[in-house]
Amino acid sequence: MTRSPRALLAATALAGLLATAPALAITPVPAAPTAEAVVETYADIAHAMYADSLAAARDLRGAVDALLENPSDETLAAAREAWRAARVPYQQTEGLRFGNAVVDDWEGKVNAWPLDEGLIDYVASDSYGEESDENPLYTANVVANETIRVGRETIDASTIDAALLQALHEADGVEANVSTGYHAIEFLLWGQDLNGTDAGAGARPASDFALGEGCTSANCERRRDYLVAATDLLVSDLEEMVAAWEDGGAARADIAGKGAEGGLATILTGLGSLSYGELAGERMKLGLLLHDPEEEHDCFSDNTHNSHYYNQVGMQALYGGRYERTDGSIVEGPGLADYAQAQAPEAAQAVSAAMEEAHARLAVMKQRADDGIEAYDQMLALGNTEGNAVLQAGVEGLVSQARALETLVADLGLTITVEGSDSLDDPTLVQ
Template sequence: MLYGCGLYICTLVLLVKQKYAGGYMRNLLLTSAVVAFSLQAHAVKAPYKNNESLNREVISNYSDLALLNYNDSLQGARALKSEIAKFVKLAKKGSKLASKQYDIVKKTWSLEARMPYGQSEIFRFYNGPIDFEPIDDGVTTYLESINFEGVEGLMNAWPLDEIYIDYVKEDSTAGLVNNRNIKLTKDVLVSMNEREGEKNISTGYHAIEFLLWGQDRSIDTAGQRPYTDYVDGGTAKNQDRRREYLSLLIDLLDDHLSTVTNQWQVGEKNYRTEFLKRDSNSVLTDIFTSMISMAGDELKSERIENAFLLEDQEEEHSCFSDQTINDIYTNALGVKNIYFGDYVAHNSSKSINGKGINDLVAFVNPELDQAITKKFDSLFNNINFFYKKSRNGQVQIGSIETPFDRALTTNKVEIQNIIDDLGSIDELLREAASELGLEIE
């Protein structure tokens, strides 16, 4: 779909009454004094004539948004850490209150911890702090100079092979939890992550998820792991190691999120400082790359379409807790946040409403910006189908009515609508990048 250039020579037409020979005549005066832009043929794209001031506002706001989003995620992880500590203490004592606290822990994982982190995944895909790897290109970046290591694979890797961590229906002695020959420490868990296979996940959100919910064997409910798996003398074996493993996992999550968040702090020698000094077109190319990659390859294809085509709940993102709809919502919201330059924190009253990518797109092609805006509206309207509604029809974000694993067979049309919208957003963002003169690989 091609949207024509929205900028033309601006001319000022003045109707002037001029006295002449006892009467009046109308003269048309044309002036080019207000000409601001280059004339472009309506159907021909042209490289973006940089408005550097606007570019810098967008990039600065993006950096502020990244920091708030990561701080929000860190606050959520620390809330989860606090609730896990309470649960472990109660479970170790064998207190009956452990059951109620277990439910609080799971709710905290689903909402306070996951809802902001899902939005932060938009900061991937361009070798920023979250997924950084050194590149042998003859240029030493700040992160390379401090031997920084990206931690995305330690925080959010999936799908996860349950048998690598703990018991499964088929094997009651499986996993790191039940192997008492392995001493559980943070370093050991990190070293075991993806060892001898990319599904051998030992750390991160989904390892915590599995330890809280256990296997999901039904489309009617999430996993049903009992809290007594953590109580000495309760269900399963090695309850003490399960408590220890869960505690180590949340400590690692705190560590890793802190590491990334620090790279976006203001006024320090870090990634953010280097990021803000880079050429604006290079930075904007990275930003578009992340939006396009998340909307298309990652969310549309990897996280939705694979499970949809296979009708396999094992391919869904948060398969143990049945929170995949929230993953879809927050990943899509991350793209929208960057496009419009907005972020509303989940764990505080803080928010950002600044210059976004939409301001750049509207500057060169307002019709294209309107098309992208409408497609975002359509996308979230289709996602909202899966959430509960209040009596007055208000969508209850976070409260899932129709789980993704059930929808794979019962609501195929509704899932396809989301897939189609994400595909359209992918294409429209690519067109927007082209309008701005950016080359996306």
Template sequence: MKFQARTQLWTLGASGAALVLAAGLSSLNAAAQTPAHTPAGKVETAAAPAAAVTAKTVVAHYATLVHANYEDTLLAALELQKSVRAFIAAPSQARLEAARKAWLDAREVYGQTEAFRFYGGPIDDEEGPEGRINAWPMDESYVDGVDGKPGSGLINDRKFKITKASLSEANEKDGEENIATGWHAIEFMLWGQDLDDNGPGQRAHTDFVDGKTPNADRRRLYLNVVTDLLIDDLRFLVQAWTPAKAGAKKNYRVTFEQGGSESVRKIIVGLGSLSRGELSGERMEVALNTQDQEDEHSCFSDNTHRDIVANATGIQNVWLGSYKRRPGAKGPQTLEGPSLRALVAAKDKALADRVTAQIAQSVADAERIPAPFDRAILDGSPGQPLIKKTIASLVEQSKLLVESASAIGITQLTLVEP
């Protein structure tokens, strides 16, 4: 059983879990004191400094984190692009491994941005590129030959012209599993099908060498174009969240920063939706229920366990108002500022502490999930209880996020259980 990759705000989870988030809002303008930042896993107990926290300051700092995380993702993806180009220029096993490592490194950064979704922002509004960037699960045979169908896919159809425009049009055409672009299309090109129970796909570099495998030239072209398209989409997101300059055309960030309490609602929508519907639901419960490798998020590289950690970390970043930048980024390596935690703590410190501890627990639990995920989901696997524990923690934190919204005046925030 497959599920729509771009989960809508009101459609969450493997069994129809829904998040109904109506905006019965109060002003949220009362000032709060900023609690001192504490390391992940620690409950904040220190005395608060004097800086005031309001909806406006929380929203502004959130926008700063979003921009930094997308900018880091773009920089990491440019490193991937560099490795891909080196590989296709002279395919070798060593260069293929380098491109794989660059993909894994970039995924660590991108995974944290998933906390910025699910509220109709620039990534997943009606015109947003999310479906081109991270859609899954993927029917591999739509792109290239697979076991039992060596001549299948767009690559082996020489009548199909491989361009950014044609791949964008082909993505999810005639079926949501017909994925032609994004992280997972690149992943499939680099690793191939995962036919190994104990490891990732083992695509040979010779698949890209003329005379070794049919249509190797088109395989090189496909990998190059699909990587370039990912770069374009990530640049769009960076631009949407770039700080406004005097006289510049308004972007999404300008509107968001002017949104006040409505933007705070959107932030919580993103965290709650990822916690319950997407991460614990579609990305974990579905795979547990079907025990099918095809329902694993990053199934070709066996990187799903790290995807889960990155997603959980993204939620923690937003809640704490803290983000650790990718090495080499310009400016401060850690960004900290007015947070949701501080806003909630001003109304109910005990609740804010509970949320902080629960989110830290989810991250810790996620880090214990073993690889490969497609073996850990199986009945009798020592990894299955760890997956279930992570799901339970994420479900609990989603409930606490609902309580937090209520504490700061956002009412009618109801998580409907499956």
């Protein structure tokens, strides 16, 4: 068939366009990440989280120096703010526990709670009491006493230093004898919160750290020594964990040595256990069942809403393979979310949705406290229907997250053991 001149012209023009047009880019579908790559990203994020925690602890140490050089309302407020800031990166690390023995064996030195604060310093006996059947060191008061009786042994406490604090940590086999870590420092900076479920946190005066005639509550020099020793220990303990996640470090080597399936199981064990037994159960539901402000995690500072919120932020970072550092830089790589999406897409989507929902519910709790509506301990109060509901919504979101993770574990053909909690599994056992 003979083409018309118009058709020939169109064909020629089209041929010219095709000859000069750039080749269309074909984006290849990204290959599913290997389990080994996922574990490597996880270890890189762990290292960055602990490095940020260490940097913040060093900032806290500087703020403590400023407080002790010139005890005032301003320097005490700055030290407290540095403590709060130090909690932000550290709380994001807690999804690294439970599956990583190196972390779980170490964690009690820096974040053990609850604590019997009478071991450390003076307390209000009318609310705290004067003795405990479970703890002979309930009111040992290291700051005030130069000898401490632990069982049949008498410990020389004339010098308050790191060695003394380490010797007294969980002394007599009592877990509530917490002498080191964030919460010991928190108590020293704030003092007891004597407000129950009413508004207000601890109100220790700056003069508790003054020297000479300005000293209040006595033993200010020893209290200063305790604060320095506890902060120095926090820094050195975090240095240990940063090193553990460096190339060749014990924690990184341990998870790499578990193989592909073992590494993935470790990641999921930490996320599932923190979601369910630890955060939803022991840290949130238990306090709701008892309506007890003593069951809040950062009980002296009224910072619990932030601690719980950043636990969730950290779990999302570990699952997604993307962590935003304190300085705004990003550490990211192939994450468990990517691996799960390739291997078990339906379960992976359910986990992502559950994590977003849990995050949103905990954000409501955080915003309620940040806006000054009420602190976490007030939300726990008996008869506070609205506050209780906010916390219960967070519990339910975390439980749903744990259930979604369990389904993913099964779909990936893995086996893990998740920490339980009487508060969730059998509330009748809670007293």
